[in-house]
Amino acid sequence: MSFFKRIFSSEKKETLDKSLEKSKTTFFSKLSKAVAGKSKVDDAVLDNLEEILVSSDVGVNTTLKIITRIESRVAADKYLGIEELNKILQEEISGLLSETNTGEATEFVIPKDKKPYVLMVVGVNGVGKTTTIGKLAYQFKKAGYKVVLGAGDTFRAAAIDQLQIWADRVGVPIVRQNMGSDPASVAFDTLQSAVAQDADIVIIDTAGRLHNKVNLMNELTKVKRVMQKVVSDAPHDVLLVLDGSTGQNAFEQAKQFTAATEVTSLAVTKLDGTAKGGVVIGISDQFKIPVKYIGVGEGIEDLQVFNKHEFVDSFFK
Ligand SMILES: Nc1nc2c(ncn2[C@@H]2O[C@H](COP(=O)(O)OP(=O)(O)OP(=O)(O)O)[C@@H](O)[C@H]2O)c(=O)[nH]1
Numbered sequence: 001m002s003f004f005k006r007i008f009s010s011e012k013k014e015t016l017d018k019s020l021e022k023s024k025t026t027f028f029s030k031l032s033k034a035v036a037g038k039s040k041v042d043d044a045v046l047d048n049l050e051e052i053l054v055s056s057d058v059g060v061n062t063t064l065k066i067i068t069r070i071e072s073r074v075a076a077d078k079y080l081g082i083e084e085l086n087k088i089l090q091e092e093i094s095g096l097l098s099e100t101n102t103g104e105a106t107e108f109v110i111p112k113d114k115k116p117y118v119l120m121v122v123g124v125n126g127v128g129k130t131t132t133i134g135k136l137a138y139q140f141k142k143a144g145y146k147v148v149l150g151a152g153d154t155f156r157a158a159a160i161d162q163l164q165i166w167a168d169r170v171g172v173p174i175v176r177q178n179m180g181s182d183p184a185s186v187a188f189d190t191l192q193s194a195v196a197q198d199a200d201i202v203i204i205d206t207a208g209r210l211h212n213k214v215n216l217m218n219e220l221t222k223v224k225r226v227m228q229k230v231v232s233d234a235p236h237d238v239l240l241v242l243d244g245s246t247g248q249n250a251f252e253q254a255k256q257f258t259a260a261t262e263v264t265s266l267a268v269t270k271l272d273g274t275a276k277g278g279v280v281i282g283i284s285d286q287f288k289i290p291v292k293y294i295g296v297g298e299g300i301e302d303l304q305v306f307n308k309h310e311f312v313d314s315f316f317k
Pocket residue numbers: 123124125126127128129130131132153159207208209269270271272273294295296297298302
């Protein structure tokens with residue numbers, strides 16, 4: 001590992017540790033209370049643990065899996081201190097997430113055989129789509145890719161301007177039309193422009209707010225279909241953005257969205273300043289769709305490639 005890479009990863013780790021501070025403090029103090037005055041891991045401790053995991057937004061199904069693992073590992077009525085229980089929990093959660101072969105990446109990379117690689121970003125309003133696009137454009141550009149943005153959220157004028165600000169900040173081109181124009185037409189233009197410029201990556205923003213859900217899903221379908229007139233297998237990635245600070249709501253949104261339209265990866269944002277970081281553990285376990293990115297702040301650098309081992313490590317540190 002190079003010197004710079006080492007510096008980068010330790011910085012990344014520090015940011016992650018800091019962002020998860022609130023989740024960790026809440027979790028650890030609840031955990032301490034659960035074992036305070038106890039001399040063994042009995043049913044009462046396990047019940048408490050179950051409650052702590054559920055209230056940390058890990059989700060019921062994933063919590064039950066974790067409890068089962070702890071039960072089979074800890075001999076009944078064995079004495080365990082808080083440190084030890086914490087360590088076992090960390091190991092079991094890590095083990096559980098290891099059963100999926102996603103969340104191993106550590107860098108912002110895209111497959112080489114797709115050019116341009118087309119990434120479409122979807123999600124309900126306010127979750128952080130546009131911000132995540134700006135941060136992604138920054139990271140991809142930094143990694144040496146040529147990026148073009150498409151302002152496919154034509155529902156609000158401010159949405160187009162917001163993406164323009166990010167494009168300017170990062171220094172990448174943007175393709176836009178007027179407010180109210182057809183998002184599919186913007187996507188078409190963006191792909192054509194990207195092909196003409198020999199760009200590596202296209203990122204298309206979409207509206208989160210439309211008159212109703214059916215409209216929104218129909219529109220996404222249309223955008224995809226029209227894109228394929230330019231790049232036949234586009235989009236290569238449909239990234240659903242979820243607001244992690246909404247906890248179980250993020251879960252629900254993921255369920256509803258994935259049922260209504262094809263989603264190929266997830267980004268969970270706003271993990272800074274929330275006590276609901278556990279939601280990422282549940283989402284990674286419950287959805288077949290990989291969590292690719294996590295948002296840890298509003299700044300341009302505040303996006304990380306989701307790595308499950310680093311995440312669990314930070315969560316329990
Ligand atoms: N703290 C924090 N704030 C974030 C993060 N990601 C996005 N935000 C903030 O969330 C708010 C909404 O972000 P947008 O990117 O506009 O969300 P959007 O999904 O594009 O919203 P619409 O365009 O209305 O559908 C902004 O104030 C962002 O700065 C994050 O990781 N952490």
